Amino acid sequence: MIDFRKYLPYLLYSCKRVSAIISINPLERTSKERYILGYHKSICKACHNYQYQNTIIEATLSKSLKIDTSLKLSNEKKAVIIEFINKEAV
Amino acid sequence: MSFFSFKKKIFTMDDKVKIVENWVHLYGDMLYNWAYNKTNSKEIAKDLVQETFIAAFRKYYQFENKSAPKTWLIAILNNKIIDYHRATKNTKYISIENNGIVLTDTMFDNDNFWLNELDQKIWRKENDKTSAELIEEKLKKCISNLPEKWSLAISYKYFSDEKTDAICQELNISTSNYWQIIHRAKLLLKKCVELQ
Numbered sequence: 001m002i003d004f005r006k007y008l009p010y011l012l013y014s015c016k017r018v019s020a021i022i023s024i025n026p027l028e029r030t031s032k033e034r035y036i037l038g039y040h041k042s043i044c045k046a047c048h049n050y051q052y053q054n055t056i057i058e059a060t061l062s063k064s065l066k067i068d069t070s071l072k073l074s075n076e077k078k079a080v081i082i083e084f085i086n087k088e089a090v
Numbered sequence: 091m092s093f094f095s096f097k098k099k100i101f102t103m104d105d106k107v108k109i110v111e112n113w114v115h116l117y118g119d120m121l122y123n124w125a126y127n128k129t130n131s132k133e134i135a136k137d138l139v140q141e142t143f144i145a146a147f148r149k150y151y152q153f154e155n156k157s158a159p160k161t162w163l164i165a166i167l168n169n170k171i172i173d174y175h176r177a178t179k180n181t182k183y184i185s186i187e188n189n190g191i192v193l194t195d196t197m198f199d200n201d202n203f204w205l206n207e208l209d210q211k212i213w214r215k216e217n218d219k220t221s222a223e224l225i226e227e228k229l230k231k232c233i234s235n236l237p238e239k240w241s242l243a244i245s246y247k248y249f250s251d252e253k254t255d256a257i258c259q260e261l262n263i264s265t266s267n268y269w270q271i272i273h274r275a276k277l278l279l280k281k282c283v284e285l286q
Contacts, residue, residue: 014203019273023273023276023277028269047204056213056225057280061247061248062248065244070123071123073139077136078118080140081140082111082114084140
């Protein structure tokens with residue numbers, strides 16, 4: 001028979017600790033963290049909201065930090081850099 | 091000389107030159123795009139990339155293949171970018187990490203529950219394009235105000251393809267510390283977006 005008393009501490013996690021779990025990559029969460037998060041979200045609207053906000057922040061960051069890769073460093077500049085490196089080597 | 095020192099490959103100067111030259115061709119464009127994205131100036135970006143490769147050549151003995159060359163080069167470039175912003179005072183960095191920690195702590199009450207957690211208007215409209223654009227615009231401004239280490243951790247997470255372990259190794263922090271930094275950075279970004 002499952003002793004539910006051992007799970008009680010997990011139900012008492014604060015929003016601060018739960019918000020830290022929300023920030024972890026979902027694929028890297030442990031089963032204990034998933035359990036705590038699932039339970040806490042069901043009783044706490046603020047954390048539920050934060051998870052949604054976290055998704056928006058994540059999506060915006062991946063979009064805005066994804067850089068435009070169309071710029072090319074000219075061959076002349078690459079040659080200048082290589083020349084500098086060769087000078088350093090001497 | 092110990093047994094282990096035989097296992098470490100000793101590079102000659104020519105080897106080093108060839109390796110860094112190869113990196114110039116392989117990663118030059120990527121670093122240039124990254125620097126341009128952070129400085130908005132093609133000339134400055136080119137100079138920073140040049141400085142990055144020269145620094146990489148000088149510090150090659152520090153590299154030791156612990157991480158991918160791309161990650162190592164980005165780390166050097168990021169430091170150059172931070173130095174550039176410091177010198178030009180274009181960006182206001184919160185230099186003391188403690189400031190960030192205090193700011194994020196004030197988002198919770200004494201019992202560590204959300205303090206004044208309102209369903210802020212800015213987050214509400216799920217499919218509103220204007221709202222998404224507004225958040226993006228605000229976030230871009232807010233990222234530049236993060237403490238340096240936090241900003242670096244965020245940049246690595248979303249820019250490099252490296253796994254968490256490799257990023258932690260590069261930043262010289264533990265995995266739990268890394269997730270703590272990412273968490274605090276996101277909290278600070280949330281607060282910054284809501285306050286703007």
